Amino acid sequence: MVLFALTPGLAMAEPTPVDGLTSEQMLVLGERIYRQGILPNGEPIKAVVSADVPVNGEMFSCVNCHQRSGLGSIEGSVITWPVNGKELYTPRRRTGAWHAAREKQGPGATQRWSLPAQYQAADARPAYTDETLAKLLREGIDPAGRMLERGMPRYQINDSDMAMLSHYLKNLSTENDEGVDENRIRFATVVTEGVSAKDRQAMLAVLKAHIETHNTQTRPHQRRASAGPFYKTEKYGAYRLFELDIWELTGAPETWRAQLDNYYRQNPVFAMLGGIASGSWAPVHHFCEDRELPCLFPVTDQPVVSDSDWYTLYYSKGFYQEGEAAARYLRTTPDTGRKNKLVQIYRAGNNSVLLAQGFRKTFANNGVTSIAEKKLAVDEPLTEKLLQELFEAQQPAAVLLWLDRADLATTTQWLAKRDRQSVTVLASWSLLDGDTSAIAETVRDNIYLTYPRDLPESNAKKISVLKRWLKIRKIPVTNLDIQSQMYFLGWMLPGAISHMRSEFFRDYFIESFDMMRDQDYAIAVFPRLTFGPGQRYAAKGCYIVQLGQGEQPALIKKSEWIIH
Ligand code: HEC
Known part of the structure; x- marks a missing residue:
């Protein structure tokens, strides 16, 4: 449901009305254009890519390049700009400041990425209006008169469909998601009844140790961010202390959902980390899917196997x-x-x-x-x-x-x-x-x-690194399989957080895993993990x-x- 993507209680940008549709109806239709490339009349949008080759827009839906969050990506020298309204409807002054709050900080700070010259202009383009946005989509010319790279297709889109799409963009990734403030990011982890004390301890001890390490390292960064020059503010702006709530679920799995909703209502979190359940993970999976709440690497052999679900990232499909x-x-x-x-x-x-x-x-x-x-x-x-x-x-x-x-x-x-x-x-x-x-x-x-695990002959070294890490932190080896899984999660987490810079959107957070390179170093129990857009089972093999x-x-x- 699209409406969850909006920050509850936030006034929605008012759309130009189309044929008496409500704002919500326009959002649903706009989302379909954005994510699936399907127009309100059910037809695929027509796109033109290089050398005027017309293609079926379903294959060139915006989401493929600009991501579900709309915050775009940087791959090598290809920058796919953010297209959420907040960014489009303000001028882009300089690279590295692709969000409005930093706009006043003036030119500079381009040393973070080595960029082609045209992106380094101090005033890259003025703010879009509905008209100039339509012109960009149809002709590829931005409000500064720059012809965009061919990487961005041109679209045939009429005025009323354009109104739905721009209404959607204006409401996409507007305010930070719940569970984050200036200093903290709040996470939760689930432990259900029926999990052995040993496994519970294995999961929690490693997760907590990672969070402690992060928090100890974060304090100096936070000081630097508030005291330093602005380009450091950008770099350190994502630093937040982590908090971890433990959501204990008891009783029959049918009752877990209500318990989860209750926990969430009392103390909303930004994402779920790890977690362990006796039996199927499905109740937690569906809770996360409905709430649009990322859940990273729960310990489970019984995940939900789906091609299209978005919010839970698993190690594998288990059994x-x-x-x-x-x-x-x-x-x-x-x-x-x-x-x-x-x-x-x-x-x-x-x-x-x-x-x-x-x-x-x-x-x-x-x-x-x-x-x-x-x-x-x-x-x-x-x-x-x-x-x-x-x-x-x-x-x-x-x-x-x-x-x-x-x-x-x-x-x-x-x-x-x-x-x-x-x-x-x-x-x-x-x-x-x-x-x-x-x-x-x-x-x-x-x-x-x-x-379904790495073979003892090849993972001995990684296991010994893990054991040393546990020993230094005085964590007894209770279940190396679980501990290794949580070790990897904690190891990846800071990278995913800093990827967000100061844009604390859940979709953007989970996209940061989509962008990650294959990993074989810090994961002891799988030979390697692979990531990609929308891929939700990272260990793709089995011996x-x-x-x-x-x-x-x-x-x-x-x-x-x-x-x-
Ligand atoms: C095949 C990848 C791809 C697809 C599909 C795509 N874009 Fe883009 N888009 C890009 C790239 C790359 C750029 C940057 C090009 C440049 O700067 O020269 C871009 C730039 C833009 C810009 C300009 C941003 C700015 O700040 O000036 C907007 C707006 C935009 N795209 C909207 C959309 C919308 C809406 C859709 C779907 C209807 C879409 N794009 C589909 C790749 C894509």
């Missing part, structure tokens, strides 16, 4: 992603993936449903192989008899066994009694909770595991492994991290 990886792996393995049958066994009401979903959805895209499925009831054990029947009926090339330790032990016993050459079983490391003791040596050639021989078997890598 679902392991199912996906298994499907990709089998697709690339000629004797199992292409023509033969597969059997998928999973259990109702359980994480294994997510694995099965991820597998099914990804495999379906292939369209060649049929999958026979067996869904066990919640308390129904897997028996050797059932396995035998499934095998005789289906003659599968591989079995996806999304079940737990006891079931894997049954499978191992059953396997030991038959000709094993023809049998491939895939199981999930996470569902076994890393306990592979049920897999006897004799059947290790038959069993493959999805392994397939087998167990080596011996009591403490090594993990033998059977696939690369990313399986295509």
Whole structure:
């Protein structure tokens, strides 16, 4: 809903009325032009890019370049200017001062970016009016008479559609979002009932330590910002003390939403950091989506998997992603993936449903192989008899066994009694909770595991850096997996905050992660994390492994991290 994007209680810029539409209706239509490139009549807007090539404006919607916040971006030497009304309807005096409050500070401060000469003009352009904005969109000429670079398309847009778009821009990113003041940024983290004391401590201790470190380092910066010359004010202007509220959720997940709303009403926060829940993250996810509240890297194997949701940035798709990886792996393995049958066994009401979903959805895209499925009831054990029947009926090339330790032990016993050459079983490391003791040596050639973390052979150094960091802060190692995830979050946070300069908009905040380079340094549990506009699952891979021989078997890598 667009209306949430507006600061509540703030007077909306008055639109030039169009055909008796209300201001809200115009905003909704304007947003559709901006985000989707669809005009109020349902047609795509027509754009012209280089050398008068007309293109479908859906592919060239404003959001693709100017971002959802409207605050634009800088990539290399390409500057995509902010287009929120606050910036457009005031003169742009100098680079580096692309927000109105700094406008009076005069020319200078361009040393922050090395810029092409035309951007360094002391008076880059006067304020836009509705007329000059329309001229810019249609002809590419700004109010100073400058012909814009070809990077900015020209659009065919009539007066009434233009009125909706400019009304939208005037109301886009107007006042800082809630949860920030001159000195502080307030965050919250969620912990639900049912999370073990150990995991709770692992999550909170690291997060708090990061925040403490930040706050200790921030004080001198804040002093410098208030005392120093203006170009430093700009640089240090984003520094704020961080505050972290802990939102404890109790009772049934259906009641979490009301608790979250209540916490938020009492003390609004700018964003959520980390968080840990027993069971699905969905209630928190939907709360954040509805509130348009960024949530960074919650600790969960049960995220909401969506192509279009915006506000929660996850490490991975969790169980679902392991199912996906298994499907990709089998697709690339000629004797199992292409023509033969597969059997998928999973259990109702359980994480294994997510694995099965991820597998099914990804495999379906292939369209060649049929999958026979067996869904066990919640308390129904897997028996050797059932396995035998499934095998005789289906003659599968591989079995996806999304079940737990006891079931894997049954499978191992059953396997030991038959000709094993023809049998491939895939199981999930996470569902076994890393306990592979049920897999006897004799059947290790038959069993493959999805392994959604970095391999011990390659992450030892990163783990030792993390352990040292914890030790210095006197934080006991309680759950390295969780601690590593929170370590990375705390490590990234200051960069994301300073990216915002003094523009504390939630969309802009989350966009700063979209702009981040791939990371493989400060994250110990994943080989690497990748970011991109609208991408919300940063660890995009999963290994397939087998167990080596011996009591403490090594993990033998059977696939690369990313399986295509
Ligand atoms: C393909 C990328 C792209 C798309 C799509 C795009 N823009 Fe731009 N836009 C740019 C770039 C790059 C510039 C800066 C060009 C320059 O300064 O020469 C720019 C400049 C502008 C400016 C001038 C800002 C100023 O301060 O003078 C406005 C206004 C603007 N765009 C609005 C829009 C709107 C509204 C849409 C959607 C209808 C849109 N743009 C779509 C890339 C894009």
